[in-house]
Amino acid sequence: MPQLPVDRNVAANFAGNAWAALIALAVVPVYIHLMGIEAWGVVGILVSLQAIFAMLDLGLSQTLSREMARLSVDPGNRQAMADTACTIEVVYACASVAVALLVLGAAQFIAHEWLRPEHLSREAVRDALWIMALVIGLRWPLALYQGAMAGIQRQVLLNGLLAGFATVQALGGVAVLRWIAPSVQNFLLWQGACALVQVGAMRIVLFHCIAPPRPPRFDIAILHGLWRFAAGITAIAVVSMLLTQVDKILLSRMLTLADFGYYVFATTVAGALYALTTAVHAAYQPRFAALAALPDTGVLARVYHHACRTMAVAIIPAGVVLALFSTEFVAWWTRNPELAARSGVLVSLLVVGNLLHGLMHLPYALQVAFGWTRLALVSNAIAVAVLVPTLYVAIGRWGAPGAAVVWIVLNLGYLCITVQLMHRRLLPREQRRWYVEDVAIPLLAVLAVAAPARAALPAPLPSPWFELALAAVSAAALGAAWLTTRAGRP
Numbered sequence: 001m002p003q004l005p006v007d008r009n010v011a012a013n014f015a016g017n018a019w020a021a022l023i024a025l026a027v028v029p030v031y032i033h034l035m036g037i038e039a040w041g042v043v044g045i046l047v048s049l050q051a052i053f054a055m056l057d058l059g060l061s062q063t064l065s066r067e068m069a070r071l072s073v074d075p076g077n078r079q080a081m082a083d084t085a086c087t088i089e090v091v092y093a094c095a096s097v098a099v100a101l102l103v104l105g106a107a108q109f110i111a112h113e114w115l116r117p118e119h120l121s122r123e124a125v126r127d128a129l130w131i132m133a134l135v136i137g138l139r140w141p142l143a144l145y146q147g148a149m150a151g152i153q154r155q156v157l158l159n160g161l162l163a164g165f166a167t168v169q170a171l172g173g174v175a176v177l178r179w180i181a182p183s184v185q186n187f188l189l190w191q192g193a194c195a196l197v198q199v200g201a202m203r204i205v206l207f208h209c210i211a212p213p214r215p216p217r218f219d220i221a222i223l224h225g226l227w228r229f230a231a232g233i234t235a236i237a238v239v240s241m242l243l244t245q246v247d248k249i250l251l252s253r254m255l256t257l258a259d260f261g262y263y264v265f266a267t268t269v270a271g272a273l274y275a276l277t278t279a280v281h282a283a284y285q286p287r288f289a290a291l292a293a294l295p296d297t298g299v300l301a302r303v304y305h306h307a308c309r310t311m312a313v314a315i316i317p318a319g320v321v322l323a324l325f326s327t328e329f330v331a332w333w334t335r336n337p338e339l340a341a342r343s344g345v346l347v348s349l350l351v352v353g354n355l356l357h358g359l360m361h362l363p364y365a366l367q368v369a370f371g372w373t374r375l376a377l378v379s380n381a382i383a384v385a386v387l388v389p390t391l392y393v394a395i396g397r398w399g400a401p402g403a404a405v406v407w408i409v410l411n412l413g414y415l416c417i418t419v420q421l422m423h424r425r426l427l428p429r430e431q432r433r434w435y436v437e438d439v440a441i442p443l444l445a446v447l448a449v450a451a452p453a454r455a456a457l458p459a460p461l462p463s464p465w466f467e468l469a470l471a472a473v474s475a476a477a478l479g480a481a482w483l484t485t486r487a488g489r490p
Contacts (some may be wrong), residue, residue, distance in 0.1 A: 008156065013279030016159025020166035021275035028169045028268055029334040034177040037261035038120050039184040044264030046132050048248045050139065062368060064088050068151025069286035085148050087222045092144050100137030105128060117257040132187040138195035142266035145202035150282050154209050161202065169194040224374040239380035240250055247391055247403040254395055263400045266343040269330065270350035276314040277358035280307060281365055288369035301430050308362050308438035309485035317477035319355035320446045323348045324454040325470060332466055349404035356411035359439055363419045366426055379418045383410060445480040
């Protein structure tokens with residue numbers, strides 16, 4: 001397998017993820033305008049259900065990515081790579097059917113007993129959930145093929161495909177709603193059609209890139225060799241799902257569907273930060289896996305710090321600026337003052353939580369590279385036990401903002417405790433350097449630029465002055481992060 005430089009993969013991931021996030025965000029106001037905020041709340045249920053049933057991934061997408069990265073070092077492993085992908089693909093196909101049937105069976109209960117629609121009929125919500133079952137089942141194998149493509153270092157090609165499909169999916173959704181009928185059912189049917197084509201295309205491309213000498217085959221022995229690592233990843237995925245989705249589960253029950261729709265919108269905006277996080281994580285995860293197999297950790301430590309500083313430059317300026325200017329940004333972007341007023345504070349709080357969460361992605365990637373899943377599993381299990389009752393109380397007293405604040409506190413706990421324990425075991429001499437040089441210095445530098453600008457600029461700022469001010473503050477924040485991390489690079 002050809003080995004592309006990590007920096008090239010990072011650039012490809014940035015370009016692909018940034019475009020996919022931008023095109024998806026650009027059409028959200030159009031979707032809400034055409035379908036209504038309640039319908040967008042239903043779409044939020046789709047996102048949550050996909051995450052909830054991610055536990056049926058069985059840890060296999062990350063396992064496949066890790067195995068592909070290890071096998072791709074030797075070109076003679078092409079057949080083993082193809083057989084591994086084919087074997088895990090069969091398991092994924094069974095999981096896809098199980099997921100679709102579970103959603104189908106739960107649709108009646110969710111529509112009639114769980115959600116609180118005010119304008120949409122419960123029958124319409126139920127029908128949308130039935131279509132969701134198909135969409136989720138069709139989308140399921142995408143994580144498998146994306147993980148495999150990342151593992152064989154074909155991330156430039158992967159991101160080209162993802163960006164292209166994201167464009168067709170977003171613009172096609174607008175066309176369906178505008179020219180056929182503005183219903184959530186039609187929107188979901190279009191998502192299902194896109195998923196079917198995308199899965200087929202990704203499978204063809206993956207096996208073309210591997211180019212095995214003979215057709216791939218299912219081999220049960222491969223599963224026997226991978227099940228322990230996959231089981232650990234699965235357990236982490238289950239508790240991680242609870243950590244990231246329990247707020248939406250409780251809010252969908254405790255709020256009206258319209259209010260839940262505003263929260264879903266805020267999570268969509270704040271979630272754009274993950275496009276940058278994923279770009280860096282996906283590029284360095286295979287590199288970590290390869291270096292972790294070496295007896296000397298010196299090279300791994302240098303690559304790790306380079307990756308963490310790249311992550312800091314990618315997400316700290318974007319996260320800080322968006323958190324400080326969230327209401328103005330949403331009002332400018334959507335041209336909807338009510339939407340901005342109802343979601344601005346939520347966006348700020350969720351962005352802060354997502355920023356802290358993003359900083360922990362590479363320490364977690366290092367744990368996966370070493371096959372050490374126990375720390376993440378135990379810490380997540382403890383967090384879930386504390387999180388659920390805390391969220392229930394916070395939502396009952398403060399509503400959606402209470403849930404967002406709990407998300408921030410949770411990630412602060414991870415940053416202070418779990419990351420410290422990880423460094424002590426895997427890279428014991430690199431802990432202080434990570435906290436100070438990789439995180440604190442760029443964060444303080446960005447705050448020193450962006451916070452005074454926020455205090456000095458009037459609100460609201462009319463167009464085009466807002467656009468110019470936002471661009472200037474963003475550029476200054478990015479420059480501050482880049483200069484402070486570059487000065488300390490190995």
